[in-house]
Amino acid sequence: MALWDLKAKRAGLPLAKLLGAYRDSVRVYNTSGGYLQAPIEEVKEKAGQSLKSGIGGIKIKVGQPDMREDLRRLAAVREHLGDDVPLMVDANQQWDRASALRFGRAVEDLGLVWIEEPLDAYDAEGHAQLAAALDTPIATGEMLAGVPDLVRLIDLRAVDFLQPDVPRVGGITPYLKVAALADHAHLQVAPHFVMEIHVHLAAAYPRDSWVEHIEWLSPLFEERLEIEDGRMLVPDRPGLGLSLSGRARDWRLDEVEFRADGR
Numbered sequence: 421m422a423l424w425d426l427k428a429k430r431a432g433l434p435l436a437k438l439l440g441a442y443r444d445s446v447r448v449y450n451t452s453g454g455y456l457q458a459p460i461e462e463v464k465e466k467a468g469q470s471l472k473s474g475i476g477g478i479k480i481k482v483g484q485p486d487m488r489e490d491l492r493r494l495a496a497v498r499e500h501l502g503d504d505v506p507l508m509v510d511a512n513q514q515w516d517r518a519s520a521l522r523f524g525r526a527v528e529d530l531g532l533v534w535i536e537e538p539l540d541a542y543d544a545e546g547h548a549q550l551a552a553a554l555d556t557p558i559a560t561g562e563m564l565a566g567v568p569d570l571v572r573l574i575d576l577r578a579v580d581f582l583q584p585d586v587p588r589v590g591g592i593t594p595y596l597k598v599a600a601l602a603d604h605a606h607l608q609v610a611p612h613f614v615m616e617i618h619v620h621l622a623a624a625y626p627r628d629s630w631v632e633h634i635e636w637l638s639p640l641f642e643e644r645l646e647i648e649d650g651r652m653l654v655p656d657r658p659g660l661g662l663s664l665s666g667r668a669r670d671w672r673l674d675e676v677e678f679r680a681d682g683r
């Protein structure tokens with residue numbers, strides 16, 4: 421990732437442009453207000469705050485021990501947001517195949533953007549059966565740590581939204597291989613976490629995609645990503661457009677310098 425950053429800097433281009441960006445912004449949704457343990461009033465309030473800040477979609481976690489509680493919370497959030505706000509759910513691999521199908525059938529009318537990680541991350545066949553059985557799109561892929569596992573999801577048509585994670589998949593070069601194959605299969609790509617890097621990669625994917633707004637890494641960088649009208653703007657600075665914050669410098673254990681002039 422550092423080498424791609426350096427290459428884009430040498431070219432004087434944002435990474436997205438170096439990769440052939442299709443657009444200057446990417447749809448963005450928030451995850452960090454919808455955890456399982458948060459009381460529903462708090463989930464609703466945080467969703468409202470996210471939308472007010474310009475974020476375009478809301479994702480909440482599901483997978484409570486009693487599925488009826490998931491359905492109640494989801495209905496409450498949908499009612500609070502109205503029918504037009506894009507809404508996703510994420511089960512973080514909590515269900516078996518039968519439970520996932522039961523949930524999926526129960527929520528078909530809610531118009532969800534996707535149901536994420538309904539099953540074990542490696543159950544590609546199970547995801548394929550679910551994707552075939554439901555109208556609601558299926559998303560997964562964040563846990564997979566290599567190109568072959570993600571390609572298996574593509575080959576089996578196990579997802580509608582593929583969710584690679586660029587650090588986990590091994591960097592930008594393997595990510596681009598996966599993205600090319602996902603595009604060939606006419607899939608959507610909604611990369612997982614690390615919005616700071618994925619905003620570039622999502623802008624360079626042919627279909628308009630989503631990035632996940634999680635602000636946990638913000639203390640590492642001086643810059644802040646801008647959000648407008650439901651979309652995250654691709655930084656116009658060269659490379660990834662990030663520099664380490666003073667705080668992050670204090671956290672360093674060791675350092676190596678790569679010179680941009682090639683010496």
Ligand SMILES: [Mg+2]
Nearest residue numbers: 510536537562
């Ligand atoms: Mg997830």
